[in-house]
Amino acid sequence: MPILPEPLRETLEMVADLAEPAADPWWIIASAAVALHGAPVRDVRDVDLLMSEDDARRTLVRAGVEPRSDQGTNKFRSAAFGTWLGASLPVEIFGGFEFAGGGGWTHVQPETREPVAVRDKTLFVPSAAELRAMLIGFGRPKDLARAELLRS
Secondary structure, eight states: OOOOOHHHHHHHHHHHHHHTTOSSOOEEEHHHHHHHTTOOOOOOOSEEEEEOHHHHHHHHHHTTOOOEEEOOOSSEEEEEEEEEOSSSSOEEEEESOEEEETTEEEEOOOSOOEEEEETTEEEEEOOHHHHHHHHHHHOOHHHHHHHHHTOO
16 A cells, blocks of 8 residues: 555545445546555645546536536546545546547546555556556646656
């Protein structure tokens, strides 16, 4: 189990409970996933929970958050999106997630799914290599810096 700051650990435990009823696979991605891989990321300000579009909508409703289509930015968009504020850190829940790159919009659907234990809870992350490629694809300076932390 990676050593995590208390607010992140507490939030991840709550996310595991929130995501447990999901019908489809789900993942923690971005900075929290980098931390779950044991890399020394210092700036985890939220937890990104990637789910199928249907599971994202159901999970948001269960969390008391009105699901919405997120037209996003010129870089990111989701078919279902919402932010749950019921934990120590905000949790961004999204499904149908895409990012814009040189070849247009890319749907984010990890192929790998690795379990990580946080106390008595299990969370799932893409492999370090797949997460690194995803972060490089996002292309923002903070994502590129996190990708470097995953270099093997």
